Amino acid sequence: MTDDDLDEILSKCSKTTQILVGAKRKGQSKIVLYDSDNCQSALKYTDSVSEAVKGDGNGFWYRVKGKSFGFAPSSVIDLEKNGGDVCDKSCEGDQNKRLSLRTSGQKGGFRVGAE
Secondary structure (H helix, E strand, C coil): CEHHHHHHHHHCCCCCCEEEEEECCCCCCCCCEEEEEEHHHHHCCCCCCCECEECCCCCEEEEECCCEEEEECCCECCCCCCCCCCCCCCCCCCHHHCEEEECECCCCCCEECCC
16 A cells, blocks of 8 residues: 555545445454544545654544555654654553555555454
């Protein structure tokens, strides 16, 4: 998924559109992690590589151009090393509730849960 892909989805969102973002692990068919929120809130660009923004729902969302898009259980994220969220046990919240997708054109995701 690239920034252009997300921009296209965002262009189709209205003020009331909800989006469900989920992921499955490679080789599995079951979605293991998901969150939903207002589409415009979830897909808007954020500037910080260390802080996600509280959405309209329960989650915190981030989308840093050329780096990553995802959600976390708290505002603390760490995108500085390689674009994906590498927060570990030192970060706030349940590590199993983090999803991070690189948006720089690399195929596939980066993180689903603690893995």
